[in-house]
Amino acid sequence: MPPRSDSGERPRGDGFTPRRPTDQKRRNTLATFRELGVLPPIADALERVGITEAFPIQEMALPAALAGSDLIGQARTGTGKTYAFSIPLLQRIVAPDDRDYAEATEPGKPQALVVTPTRELAHQVTGDLETASADRRVRILSVYGGRAYEPQTSALKSGVDVIVGTPGRLLDLAAQGHLDLGHIKVLVLDEADEMLDLGFLPDVEKIVALTPELRQTMLFSATMPAAVVSLARRYMRHPLNIRAESAEDTQTVPATAQFVYRAHNLDKEEMVARLLQAEGRGLTMIFSQTKRAAQRLADALSERGFAVAAVHGDLGQGARERALRAFRNGKVDVLVATDVAARGIDVEAVTHVVNLSCPDDEKTYLHRIGRTGRAGATGIAVTLVDWDDLARWKMINEALGLPFPDPPETYSSSENFFHDLGIPPGTKGKLPRSERTRAGLDAEQEEDLGGPAAKRTRRRTRGGGRPAQGGQSGRGGQRTQSRAASSSADDPGAGNAESRSDQPRPRKRARRRTRAGKPVEHNTPGE
Incomplete structure (x- = not known):
């Protein structure tokens, strides 16, 4: 194995690691949340989980956001944008335990709204909000598709202070009269560029129109295309543009x-x-480009002994959340996903990200590799480029200023592949049984979310499998078989008849020819 340096890091062949400040320099330049004016209950809750110092985007955004200004925050993925808007949001609203709750707001109506492009991101933002508000009884509700409406509408009737959701479900609940956005004080559009890419811009405009004009609006994104800037100009009042990057920073995660x-x-x-x-x-x-490729690779790695789970659009919401829980809890250590998981998954200790093929563009590449190297940690990103995708990769390489215009031709047995990534010599593509220590995906229970996908799953699994042929359901087919079995037990003839029904039908009785009422046995040549 190649020698390690004095710092304990392995020399990494031709790998590219952007320059980043040392931990000591970073520690000396960041302020604590208490110094930035964060309320003690929120600061205490964050300190209990080891969050004390603010990252650059948080340090720059918090003073303006706490003062009530509209702002546009831009920073690389994995640099703490969520807490940059979560903390001001929680300080702006009035919690049920506050003395002036009844006078300051209409009890039970949402006071803050966070709009996210994906379900996974909504789930992650909700978790961060719950962490920061652990010492305040703030009622937070996450709404998105794939889950049943009834628990969400019931929670809205009981009273909610903060709503986190995807555009489609938010509009559905508002159209049905369950969600009242007329008392929103703080509106946050998280990952606005992704909402634009997914075609949610018209839905976002409808949601914004349902909120009061005198509100605080915060827009956060990793990239800032022209359409997002136009959206900010239409719906924000003199916003402050905050970009937590220095001139010498690269676009990729340092x-x-x-x-x-x-x-x-x-x-x-x-x-x-x-x-x-x-x-x-x-x-x-x-990360895989297609759902089929993601599932195929997950199945293949599972057969090779790895604890793996898959997340893609063909899975129901319950199965997707089960896979993410197993990944966060360490029951599986490999997650194969499509770009549905490129945003919204903030999991600690992700050391490697692999692009199974060349991403579509530089933004997709940034968001994928941004799942590692988060919050000051180090990480490794590996991209496997097909021969047909070389032209597309060169465009990405040029756009990001990377030193890989012509990636080396590499195979699973190549020496540079083993050396660069620290793979022990002689390693084969099957995990030894002695190293299979993870509990696996089966150890994580799937939650019944009650949505359409769950109903389809229940219908499919009732009676032990797929529906029987001929349009009968599995349960109905079982009843038919049970009746047939019981009747055959009571009447042996019925069983024989059923068994005969599986045999070929006998030929029809041949007709006998007659002439003048008399049968004709044989035809002679003279006739």
């Missing part, structure tokens, strides 16, 4: 070492299996 290889599609599965046995590998995310 703490992430990047490796790019030209790989053959038939060899990628073996390459990934060997990469997953690299020294020091922790939780790993693998």
